[in-house]
Amino acid sequence: MPSFLAVFEDSAPFFTYSGTWSAGSSSDTSADLYSESSFFVTQSMGASLSFVFYGTEVSILGAKRGNHGLYQVSLDGVNSPAVSGSATPDEFKATLYNAKTGKGLHNVTLVNREAKFLDVDMISWVASVGQDNEQLIVNTWQDSHPAFVYSPQDAWTTSPPLVGSFSGSTGHGTSSAGATAQLKFKVRFVRGDAIALYGPAGPTGPTSYSVQVDAGAQTFYSGLKQFQRAKQLLYYGGNLGAGEHTLTLKLESTSDRSQVLAVDYAEIYTTPSLGGSFDAASSSPPIGLVVGIAICAALAALSLGLILYIFILYKRGRFNFAPQREKVDTLAENYHGPGYQTTPLSYPESQTSPSAYASTSATYPSSAQQQQQYDSGTLPQQQQPYEYAPTVGSSSLAYYQPTVSGQNDAGSVAASAATTSTNPSRGRGNVFPSRSIRKNRLHTANGSDGASEAAAAAVPPPAYT
Numbered sequence: 001m002p003s004f005l006a007v008f009e010d011s012a013p014f015f016t017y018s019g020t021w022s023a024g025s026s027s028d029t030s031a032d033l034y035s036e037s038s039f040f041v042t043q044s045m046g047a048s049l050s051f052v053f054y055g056t057e058v059s060i061l062g063a064k065r066g067n068h069g070l071y072q073v074s075l076d077g078v079n080s081p082a083v084s085g086s087a088t089p090d091e092f093k094a095t096l097y098n099a100k101t102g103k104g105l106h107n108v109t110l111v112n113r114e115a116k117f118l119d120v121d122m123i124s125w126v127a128s129v130g131q132d133n134e135q136l137i138v139n140t141w142q143d144s145h146p147a148f149v150y151s152p153q154d155a156w157t158t159s160p161p162l163v164g165s166f167s168g169s170t171g172h173g174t175s176s177a178g179a180t181a182q183l184k185f186k187v188r189f190v191r192g193d194a195i196a197l198y199g200p201a202g203p204t205g206p207t208s209y210s211v212q213v214d215a216g217a218q219t220f221y222s223g224l225k226q227f228q229r230a231k232q233l234l235y236y237g238g239n240l241g242a243g244e245h246t247l248t249l250k251l252e253s254t255s256d257r258s259q260v261l262a263v264d265y266a267e268i269y270t271t272p273s274l275g276g277s278f279d280a281a282s283s284s285p286p287i288g289l290v291v292g293i294a295i296c297a298a299l300a301a302l303s304l305g306l307i308l309y310i311f312i313l314y315k316r317g318r319f320n321f322a323p324q325r326e327k328v329d330t331l332a333e334n335y336h337g338p339g340y341q342t343t344p345l346s347y348p349e350s351q352t353s354p355s356a357y358a359s360t361s362a363t364y365p366s367s368a369q370q371q372q373q374y375d376s377g378t379l380p381q382q383q384q385p386y387e388y389a390p391t392v393g394s395s396s397l398a399y400y401q402p403t404v405s406g407q408n409d410a411g412s413v414a415a416s417a418a419t420t421s422t423n424p425s426r427g428r429g430n431v432f433p434s435r436s437i438r439k440n441r442l443h444t445a446n447g448s449d450g451a452s453e454a455a456a457a458a459v460p461p462p463a464y465t
Helices: 287-315 328-336 368-376 409-418 447-456
Strands: 003-009 016-018 040-042 048-064 070-075 091-112 118-120 122-128 136-140 173-175 181-184 194-201 208-213 219-221 229-237 245-252 261-263 265-270 359-361 388-394
Touching: 003 048, 016 118, 016 194, 048 118, 091 118, 136 245, 194 245, 208 229, 245 261, 287 388
Parallel strands: none
Antiparallel strands: 003 122, 016 048, 040 118, 048 091, 048 122, 070 091, 136 265, 173 261, 181 245, 194 229, 194 265, 208 219, 208 245, 359 388
């Protein structure tokens, strides 16, 4: 028959502690070295731990430390030799007791033989169901499974304390004592062989509750513990045999109304040879998971629909993802700059409009050193050349020199007229300042080009800007 190792924490109500025991606390600097940082400890001689299991092997785990004393274990009424729990250095999750025995129902008792410390961390046993070399089937039924029948119904709540820590965040609980505190549910597992029932234990646990399988004797337990822990073993029963079984859980007594007997879930162990099979209800996912999957699926469907809608609009020309080319007039405006204006050329009254261009002349630095001084603006003023000196008719046009000071906008034109130049661009009041024309931009006229240039200048040239 298939075997499996069943492991349970020290705080499970299924284990009965007699005498003075307390839960280990965080004040012990080594508490985190225990399984789930949980352990039960006693310093009282004669304090005991007892439980019943169906299987072939059993183990008790705890710590061996320098301040621990002698303890003794009995299996089915047979005492083993006393053993010292002292060790240096300390050992954690150490095996305090292990025994192999024949398959069957067994009673185990651990007793502290000295007024020294003894602690318990975990308890395990090897259980077996069905026949050898076949598959083990474990069905998990939540508290809402139809196999559970709560009676009376109005004495139970679906919101017991700390229900969020329960498996699937669901549970049933009651705090009604006496006849109205009876929880009776039937676990109708076909040809099942073992069952484990889970619920919480802690300060809000019941002082006393009982379990009865079929017409068997009642067994009594306490869910009142120092620290609150969920998913604790309330009951374990094995070798139930083929057929339908009824397990009755009953709240016997409470010390105050805050104590609640709560049910979390049950595990049913069976095999194919016993006619067992996996129950579809046991594999159903939690409601929260189902809702989350449904929401994700809906969002995915909406996203795909939106993408398809945008694609249809694109095909119909409603969307154009290609970059737009700028209009020509916009490019022109960007090239010339916004508000670009020119100033018409005007002449003094004493000067007639030139009829033709004659020639141009320009002077430039005569050496590399003067060229460098000219480019940097350090060439002495007397050596500064006119940038561009064309002649129109018999007059020579000289451009305004930025180095000349002592002129204002109103007098610049008058000063220009007093000189040999008749070019009104010497004044800055009507035209833009002159631009420097470099040597590589000059195209001087020679004798052969003068006639063609004179013919092309039938109208006054625009002012240089």
